[in-house]
Amino acid sequence: MARIENHPILGKFRKGRKVRFYLDGNAMEGFEGEPIAAALKAAGVIVHRYTQKRHEPRGIFCAIGRCTDCVMVVDGVPNVRTCMTPLAEGMNVQTQYGVLAKKAEGWTGR
Ligand code: FES
Numbered sequence: 132m133a134r135i136e137n138h139p140i141l142g143k144f145r146k147g148r149k150v151r152f153y154l155d156g157n158a159m160e161g162f163e164g165e166p167i168a169a170a171l172k173a174a175g176v177i178v179h180r181y182t183q184k185r186h187e188p189r190g191i192f193c194a195i196g197r198c199t200d201c202v203m204v205v206d207g208v209p210n211v212r213t214c215m216t217p218l219a220e221g222m223n224v225q226t227q228y229g230v231l232a233k234k235a236e237g238w239t240g241r
Contacts, residue, residue, distance in 0.1 A: 133172050133173050133175065134169070134172075134173040146162040146165070147162045147163030147164035147165065147218075148162070148163050149161075149162060149163075150162070150163045150218065150219065150220040150221075151220065151221065152167075152170070152218060152219075152220070152221060152222040152223070152224060153221075153222070153223050153224065154171065154174075154176065154224050154225075154226075155224075155225055155226055159171075159174055160174075161173065161174075161218045162218065163217075163218060163219060163220065164217045164218065165217065165218050166213060166214050166215065166216060166217065166218070167203070167205065167211075167213035167214075167216050167217075167218050167222070167224060168191050168194065168201050168213040168214040169214075169218075170218050171213065171224075172191065176190075177190045177191070178190050178226065179191070179200070179201045179202065179203050179213060179226065179227070180200070180201075180202055180203060180226060180227035180228070181226070181227070181228050181229070182229070183228075183229030183230050186228075189201075191214060193214070194214045195214065195215075196212050196214060196215040199212065201213045201214045202227055203224055203225060203226060203227050204224070204225040204226075204227050204231065205222060205223070205224050205225075206222060206223050207223070209227060209231030210227070210230070210231060
């Protein structure tokens with residue numbers, strides 16, 4: 132598991148409760164409140180999106196909300212920075228292809 136449990140300087144991390152979420156329709160588990168990207172990384176997922184022109188894979192790069200390499204479609208909303216967005220029970224996370232300017236189908240305004 133690729134998850135830091137006890138950091139030599141920051142100490143032991145407190146976790147939220149274990150929750151189920153979905154990546155491209157597949158059930159996964161993570162901890163409530165951790166960044167979506169952290170839950171994906173812990174599960175071995177490194178590709179979050181593909182670039183529009185060259186279809187190259189992108190994943191966590193800065194991990195501080197600056198680069199947009201980690202954006203995905205979350206609950207139908209495109210361009211969500213998963214390194215900055217807390218995980219919640221039942222989230223529907225999808226790999227993003229290109230830059231999606233419009234809200235994805237099924238977007239409910241969340
Ligand atoms: S990894 Fe750079 S914005 Fe998320």
